[in-house]
């Protein structure tokens with residue numbers, strides 16, 4: 001089943017009523033429809049298998065580190081349904097010359113981000129998906145993000161950042177490989 005936009009529209013209409021607004025006033029009349037379209041877009045990752053992007057593979061005799069850094073990430077915190085956003089950095093070391101398209105690494109992150117998420121899960125799902133599809137020597141994923149649920153409400157700590165990492169394979173066993181990746185991510 002895909003996204004039920006009619007149901008989202010009804011729900012948003014009810015939320016507007018429930019907060020004491022008039023859903024029929026001019027500015028709000030099309031809001032349920034707009035929100036439904038937006039949710040369809042921001043939750044589209046629920047209806048795809050992000051791993052499938054990694055089926056695009058090339059043979060290239062490169063068995064050293066590949067890092068795509070500063071990939072913009074926008075996701076929705078599953079506790080409050082407000083955004084968390086920041087950057088993802090993905091590093092992997094191919095095995096037997098099996099590499100994927102660089103954009104595909106960003107597409108995997110995006111596919112998992114477009115769901116109600118936890119930053120930890122987004123990080124580990126991305127790493128696990130790359131391990132499974134590419135069978136590389138190792139994967140390291142770092143995500144740094146600001147959570148709107150911690151800035152505009154609740155504890156109200158704007159500027160605070162949450163950093164999560166997931167390390168697999170050689171990045172786990174070799175401290176020097178892990179350090180090399182972290183320093184490339186941090187300093188370039």
Ligand SMILES: Nc1nc2c(ncn2[C@@H]2O[C@H](COP(=O)(O)OP(=O)(O)OP(=O)(O)O)[C@@H](O)[C@H]2O)c(=O)[nH]1
Nearest residue numbers: 077078079084117118119120147149150153154155
């Ligand atoms: N581990 C983790 N926690 C998150 C993430 N996004 C939001 N949270 C936290 O989820 C927790 C939910 O806590 P609750 O006490 O159930 O919710 P709440 O009453 O709204 O909590 P406050 O945000 O502290 O006001 C909060 O501490 C959020 O900061 C995430 O990606 N990972």
Ligand SMILES: [Zn+2]
Nearest residue numbers: 077079080149
């Ligand atoms: Zn939250």
